[in-house]
Amino acid sequence: MIVDLDRLTVRIPLKGGHVVHAATDVSLSLEKGRLHAVVGESGCGKSTIAQAMTGLLPRTANVTGSVRYRGESIFGREHVLHGRHVALIPQSASTFLTPVRTLGSQLRETVEALGGRVKPEELLSRVELDPSALMLYPHQLSGGMAQRAAVAFALAGSPDVIIADEPTAALDPLLTIALLQLLRHLASSGAAVMLITHDIAALIDTEVADDLSVIYASRLVEQGKAAKLLAGGAQHLYTRDLIAALPRNGLKRMPGAPPTLTNLPEDYGYTKRLKQVGGR
Ligand SMILES: Nc1ncnc2c1ncn2[C@@H]1O[C@H](COP(=O)(O)OP(=O)(O)OP(=O)(O)O)[C@@H](O)[C@H]1O
Numbered sequence: 001m002i003v004d005l006d007r008l009t010v011r012i013p014l015k016g017g018h019v020v021h022a023a024t025d026v027s028l029s030l031e032k033g034r035l036h037a038v039v040g041e042s043g044c045g046k047s048t049i050a051q052a053m054t055g056l057l058p059r060t061a062n063v064t065g066s067v068r069y070r071g072e073s074i075f076g077r078e079h080v081l082h083g084r085h086v087a088l089i090p091q092s093a094s095t096f097l098t099p100v101r102t103l104g105s106q107l108r109e110t111v112e113a114l115g116g117r118v119k120p121e122e123l124l125s126r127v128e129l130d131p132s133a134l135m136l137y138p139h140q141l142s143g144g145m146a147q148r149a150a151v152a153f154a155l156a157g158s159p160d161v162i163i164a165d166e167p168t169a170a171l172d173p174l175l176t177i178a179l180l181q182l183l184r185h186l187a188s189s190g191a192a193v194m195l196i197t198h199d200i201a202a203l204i205d206t207e208v209a210d211d212l213s214v215i216y217a218s219r220l221v222e223q224g225k226a227a228k229l230l231a232g233g234a235q236h237l238y239t240r241d242l243i244a245a246l247p248r249n250g251l252k253r254m255p256g257a258p259p260t261l262t263n264l265p266e267d268y269g270y271t272k273r274l275k276q277v278g279g280r
């Protein structure tokens with residue numbers, strides 16, 4: 001196991017004594033060669049988990065539990081690990097590319113900054129982009145190319161852990177499948193990959209995930225082999241409802257709405273939500 005989260009709990013204080021329960025007792029692990037998908041409705045705390053692993057939590061956050069990389073706590077040394085050991089693929093490539101410089105010059109700079117040994121051309125070929133893309137400016141990249149470029153940047157420091165937070169949010173269905181297959185390929189080549197997504201249909205179609213964690217209202221509600229959970233083997237009502245809500249399964253709408261995580265009661269759970277809408 002390369003990365004190990006043990007009962008990670010994140011509380012973000014707000015003005016007026018309010019507290020966001022952004023993650024509660026979340027335990028999961030990432031392993032070499034495996035792709036671990038994390039799903040759950042919007043606002044449930046998925047990105048919080050990625051932020052805790054990459055040192056991007058707000059400075060005011062109170063964190064308990066642990067996040068370990070190869071057995072050692074990452075807290076306080078996220079910046080050392082970042083890029084070289086643990087890399088983040090963002091939702092949109094536009095967040096880190098400077099419009100005024102070519103992809104090649106920015107990628108070269110990133111490789112140097114991280115002390116990477118892989119040439120920019122080779123990085124592009126790993127994400128199946130033609131080396132000629134090095135000459136292009138960001139606005140000349142299509143959405144699919146830009147997102148592949150984002151993966152190339154993440155690979156610049158030869159990390160063994162790759163965290164992708166909604167990497168396909170800006171992509172159409174075909175490009176989504178291609179990007180998920182690329183992440184699968186990175187896992188199969190030895191990386192530990194975490195994929196945060198709300199696109200359960202794409203997970204079912206591509207079968208890219210080995211492991212699956214389902215988050216509801218800041219807590220892990222179900223965890224197991226993705227193939228089993230996605231093929232009707234889920235135990236938790238929340239997971240079953242999420243899957244039943246897919247268009248292919250009849251689009252049975254999720255009952256009610258997810259709660260806000262601000263001042264969330266400790267004993268809140270999915271059954272409370274069901275009760276609020278009249279029970280089942
Ligand atoms: N810096 C912050 N200050 C206050 N609240 C925050 C902060 N960051 C996140 N939150 C809150 O924490 C909760 C979890 O957010 P998070 O981004 O982890 O959810 P998510 O599952 O990634 O959502 P989405 O699917 O929309 O990306 C949300 O209610 C959000 O409003």
Ligand code: NI
Nearest residue numbers: 046047048165
């Ligand atoms: Ni998010």
